[in-house]
Amino acid sequence: MTRADDDFRIDGYKFLPRSMIPEFKAFQYQAGDFPQAVAKVLLKSARVTLLTSSGLYLKNRQQSFDLEREQREPMWGDPTYRVIPRNIGADEIAVAHLHLNPDDVVSDFNIALPLEVFAQFEEEGRIGSLAGSHYSFMGYQGRSSTAWRDVYGPELVTRLRQEDVDLLILAPG
């Protein structure tokens, strides 16, 4: 792994429930080649989109993620996603996620989807532009990722291409 600045490494497991740490550390998966995602334009020209797995959706305008089914089928997690427009108000956002305490993200969704910060970056010329659409899904995907591999992932890529997005920032819940 290339190092950005120095050898400093955090303990990424500090806030994980202790009973889960061994399973996460022993996780066997190892990807093959990483994507050769070399920037095609400079940051000051790049169009940026954000993606959160915090389970945000638009109150009264979008369906919640399906938590009832997850309650009935604990091995299943809703694989759908929601499109969040950039100029959304704090009172228009709701959260559906059974694996997180939603209080903080309800209070300030920018901790998961910092649209205000990136709008400021756009204004300052630090980035080219902030895209019109951003994306939210609910991070618990149960024991299967086939829906994302076969349906939602390719769909999302098509959307990003249609919006001429250069940089997608993934923020885990």
Added chain:
Amino acid sequence: MLPDLAERFGLPRIVGVEFPFGHPFGMVHDREMQKTVAISALSLYERTDLPVRKDLRIVWPVDWKVAYKGWQPKEAAPIVAYLKNQVLNKHRKTPD
């Protein structure tokens, strides 16, 4: 949040933060902290020596026990409750 896992999944650019789950960009209403994390992510965009990882030295400014309990749901997630029941049932069936 779990940058070691992100590495295993082959992400080309990773920013590691030692924050409670649900807070990848930082504290509620703390735009400066959110901005610092966001700028760190953007600073990797033009890097060509991929894959690259940058872990941040920001210490979460809340007592660990409070933050550890605070991010977790008030009721156990269905999968957690399910697995806990499985363990309990297994122990109940085990003869002394």
